[in-house]
Amino acid sequence: MPNRFDFAAVLYHNNHDYEKSVRLSRQLLDTIAKTGDKFWLIPTYRLLGLSLFSNKEYDKSLDIYQKVCESAEANPSDSAYFGLACINLGDTVKAYDILTSIPDIKKGINHWLGYEVYSALDSTQKAFDMMTAMYKDADRALYSSCKRNISGALIDYNSYKHSIIQERLKYVKTISIFTILIVCFLMATIIYFAIRHHRNQQAAIDRYIRVSDNLYITIDKLRESEEQLQTTTKNLKITVEENENRANTIITNLIRDRFDEINNLCQGLYENDTPATRKKIVNLVNSFINGFTDDDAKIKKLEDIANLQFNGIMTKLSVDFPKLIKTDRLFILYTCLGFSTQSIAFLLHDERITTTYDRRKRIKRKFTTFEGENRDIYLDIFQ
Numbered sequence: 001m002p003n004r005f006d007f008a009a010v011l012y013h014n015n016h017d018y019e020k021s022v023r024l025s026r027q028l029l030d031t032i033a034k035t036g037d038k039f040w041l042i043p044t045y046r047l048l049g050l051s052l053f054s055n056k057e058y059d060k061s062l063d064i065y066q067k068v069c070e071s072a073e074a075n076p077s078d079s080a081y082f083g084l085a086c087i088n089l090g091d092t093v094k095a096y097d098i099l100t101s102i103p104d105i106k107k108g109i110n111h112w113l114g115y116e117v118y119s120a121l122d123s124t125q126k127a128f129d130m131m132t133a134m135y136k137d138a139d140r141a142l143y144s145s146c147k148r149n150i151s152g153a154l155i156d157y158n159s160y161k162h163s164i165i166q167e168r169l170k171y172v173k174t175i176s177i178f179t180i181l182i183v184c185f186l187m188a189t190i191i192y193f194a195i196r197h198h199r200n201q202q203a204a205i206d207r208y209i210r211v212s213d214n215l216y217i218t219i220d221k222l223r224e225s226e227e228q229l230q231t232t233t234k235n236l237k238i239t240v241e242e243n244e245n246r247a248n249t250i251i252t253n254l255i256r257d258r259f260d261e262i263n264n265l266c267q268g269l270y271e272n273d274t275p276a277t278r279k280k281i282v283n284l285v286n287s288f289i290n291g292f293t294d295d296d297a298k299i300k301k302l303e304d305i306a307n308l309q310f311n312g313i314m315t316k317l318s319v320d321f322p323k324l325i326k327t328d329r330l331f332i333l334y335t336c337l338g339f340s341t342q343s344i345a346f347l348l349h350d351e352r353i354t355t356t357y358d359r360r361k362r363i364k365r366k367f368t369t370f371e372g373e374n375r376d377i378y379l380d381i382f383q
Helices: 002-014 018-035 041-054 058-069 076-088 092-101 108-120 124-146 150-235 240-271 275-294 296-309 313-320 326-336 341-347 353-369 375-380
Strands: none
Touching: 002 018, 002 041, 018 041, 041 058, 041 076, 058 076, 076 092, 076 108, 092 108, 108 124, 150 275, 296 313, 296 326, 313 326, 313 375, 326 341, 326 353, 341 353, 353 375
16 A cells, blocks of 8 residues: 555656645655554655655755655765755755765766755855756766667566556556445435435324324314303403404304315325325415414414403413513413414424423413412413
8 A cells, every 4th residue: 555655646746746745645654654664664755855845845845854864774865855955945054064975976966966055155166067067967868868779668668558557457446446335325325315305204294194183173172162252251341242253253264264175185185195185285284384373364363362262361461571472472372272282382393392391381480470460361371
């Protein structure tokens, strides 16, 4: 694995992509630190220092080359780059000391260091000599390259080409395996979420069906409330006929809003239980339930029923508790109408039933400590 990282880092460096070369070299150093294998340590430091130097990060390159030069594997080129990093950071004295300590100054990289040092020291003639040597090094390299045997060049080319092909095959193989794994992961994720969505949808349908059952119970209670209203209003000073017409109008309007349609859909579901029928019931029940929390007109009708049954409780609440929040007011209204705790929790979007029980305790405590004349009216709804 280290040699593959090293090869990739060298490729990035040769392609002048120094930042990627630096990143891969540091990853290789982390791997070496974990495995304890020191074989690639100095070569990796050398490549990291060269990439940092080429990227003009001379201060970081200086630290790396100092480690290389302190090792037993250091060579004159390492010292030369160490000196070049010093000269670029303005430390001419140290660069000069490094130059004079190099045993073989006739190599190309050492000529470069000599040129930079003598230029900084204003030694024009010596700097010129070093520059001339640099040009001669370049000429010799070009001349040597031109004299290479053609057959040898072809062999080298084929060998290099073969190596490149092998590396590309390895890379393609790795990418292919990685792609297959990604595709398998995506397919598994899609299947998982599809199954989860189906289960959630089925759970929602079953939940709405249960709510519809509770609504049937609520309808029966509302119809019972109508009979109780007729009996209660006889003892009031207002006209019996007026109260009966008002209560009947409210109940009739509420029932005609959606109850008949829910009854028909539930009957249809019993006779023809299909996903389409269930979905239609879900949408209708959802719309119907939202009306109990969002439709001001419907809430006003429900409050009229509560007022008739509990001595004007909703009107009195507005006077005695003007800052009562909407959810608490709706909780009191649903309690007056006989909704179960589970149904109230659903209508108020309480994620846990304990939240609804806590709200009940808090509101009852508020009414218990209230000292106004309507205290008993408020407490009656919890009986």
